[in-house]
Amino acid sequence: MTTLDATATATAATPATTAKLDRAAFAREWEDWHRDHETRRADPHGFLAVTAIHWLDETPTRYDGVPGNWWTDATGPVVELDDGESLVAADGTGITGRHAFGPIVERGGVVVRAGDVAVEVARRGGRDIVRPRDPSNPYLARFTGTPTYLPNPRWIARGRFVPVETAREVTVGSAAEGLQHVYEVPGEVEFELRGETFRLVAFNGHAPGTLTVLFTDATSGLTTYAANRSLEIDAPGADGGVLLDFNRAVNLPCAYTDHATCPLPPAGNRLPVGIEAGEKTPIERNVADIADVAGIV
Structure with a gap:
């Protein structure tokens, strides 16, 4: 998680405040954070190991690399x-014959094993899926790390969380064609950056009380991934103060693989300025796109 200090003042980090920072310590902390983030990203059963995404329907179907016939109802x-076929549940229990997983909640899932392959059984956009995660996936072996901008305190913005009076939901698109996601919106984050004031619709974060913003900006499609980037924000202070450290803006799985269902930013979450901070477009994605255009793959 990002280590941030929340403050009530909706102003950008100014030269006076950033001058007080130990820039060497700031860079080391960022490097440690990003190294840990990349290590988790390159986990042998992480999303870089995903070899396919299979959309289940009521027709029993067998998929390459996964034992059994799969369907949903x-x-x-x-x-x-x-x-002769079997799977292993997360608790080590063997699975044979017919096995019903039961209803899976949206954005939830379970993982079973087929040898070294982790088989993710999940629900995305109202549909059940199966995604094999194979540690021997060549894409994972090719991964050399994500390029980034150099960390710079100028991209730290102070702001405030503006909660909605009545909880509401927003529907957004997905990296998977034809799919939509529905998220609860607790409010918006208002902040000032380089003399301009902006607002971003926020979703609930991964930890209780934290926030997540999905956004694009003027660098999207140029130096950063075109569809989205994500920024985690620590829980607002008692006065609503938050801190946005865009140096920690990261790519979602869809920046690396076509087997992802990542949400797209809500309407209005496109910043008109270039956020030259955080992660850039993965090298592997650039190479794949060039090869595809050239007809190599």
Whole structure:
């Protein structure tokens, strides 16, 4: 998680305040954070190991690299394993024959094992999916790290959280064609950056009380990934103060693989300025796009 100090004042980090920072310590802390982030990203069963995404329907179907026939119905995903086939549940229990996973909540999922392959059974955009995660995936082996801008305190913005009076939901698009996601919106984050005031719609973050903003900016599609970037914000202070450290803006899985269902930013979350901070477009994605255009793959 980002280590941030919340403050009530909706002003950008000024030369006077940033001058007080130990820039060497700031850079070391950022480097440690990003190294940890990349390590988790390159986990042998992380999303870089995903080899395919299979959308389940009511027709039993067998998929390459995954044992059994898979389908879904009103009760949730089901797998029918042939004699000699098996899976292993997260608790180590063996699975054979017919196994019903039961209803899976939106953005939830379970993982079972087929040898070294982790099989993710999940629900995204109202549909059940199966995603194999194979540690031997060549894409994972090719991963050399994510390019970034150099960390710079000028991209730290102070602001405030503006909660909505009545909880509401917003529907956003997805990196997966035809899919939509619905998120609860607790409010907006207002902040000032380089003399201008902006607002971004915020979602609930991964930890209780924290916030997540998805955004694009003037660098999107140029030096940064075109579809989205994400920024985690620590829980607002008692006075609503927050701190946005854009040096910690990161890519979502769709920046690396076509087997992702990442949400797109809400309407209005496109900043008209270039946020020259945080992660850039992955090298592997650039190479894949060039090869595709050239007809190599």
